[in-house]
Amino acid sequence: MLQQTQVKTVLPYFEKFLRRYPTLKSLSQAKERTVLKLWEGLGYYRRAKNLLKSTKQLAKINFKLPNSLKEIKKFPGVGNYTANALLAFIHDKPTLAVDGNVKRVFSRILNTKETQIDFEKLIKTNESKIFIKKRNSDVVEAFMEFGAIICKPKKPECNNCTVKKKCNYFNNSKHKKINLKKKLKNKKINVFCYVNKKKQIGLTKNSNVGFLKTFVLPQIKNRRKYLSKDWNFLLNYNQNISNKRFNINLYYKFSKKIPRDFKWYNVNNKNEMIPTFTKKILSEIEKIF
DSSP states (O other): OOTTOOOHHHHHHHHHHHHHHOOOHHHHHHHHHHHHHHHHOOOOOOOHHHHHHHHHHHHHTTTTSSSSSSHHSTTTTHHHHHHHHHHHHOOOOOOOOOOHHHHHHHHHHHHHHHGGGOHHHHHHHHEEEEEETTOOOHHHHHHHHHHHHTSSSSOGGGGGGGGGGGGGTTTTTOOOOOOOOOOEEEEEEEEEEEEEETTTTEEEEEOOOOTTTOBOOOOEOOOOOOOTSEEEEEEEEEEEEEEEEEEEEEEEEESSSSTTTEEEEEOOOOSSOHHHHHHHHHHHHHGGG
């Protein structure tokens, strides 16, 4: 859940998820639709699908996580970061889960740009200085927390830092720039909604929108200068999804028929597995009735 999502956003979802699935065994027996419904609102739904697939794979080996990086990375959606975190947290291996926070800490200590640091080599070379016997899991969490709370991207808490005496960033008047969050890519799109008098909207899974592939959406097209007069303009708004900022023109028209790959859905149906992107559209369309 914490991949690409902040802790404060994740916490209520995490607690609700654990109440429903307190053990790996209970999760391994779950249906994908139910898991996705619990995940609803967090976005990046592939994470939920991969989590469920991984749990079902673990069930086949009696829920015992392998203790090698190579084997753990065979699970769906598990890359270097997650694999290293699991090795440390589950098996107490001397390894770091290198995310943005960890990179920033090392970058500041060395006062060197992140792009100029070979983090794998740096950690390997300084293994005896970084890790503590039988407390490697604590070290991993400490680095994450230190980067989030003390060595922050903006306005680091240098006066409260316990390693400032050895920090080249703190002791050097010439600070190397730290990588901040990537700028959002702006994209202009038109969203076209087929609606009928029964308060239904036509949605499809074939929208060619990569970030929400397999989920039901209205018709979405890149912004064009000229539009058919059949469509009624409803609203313009902005919505951020992943690393994109969408400027959306929302259109609708009443129709008895919809394209072949579309299906009718009730505008106010809360039971369907519908992403936040679509929910916003439904709430606006509901106002026209």
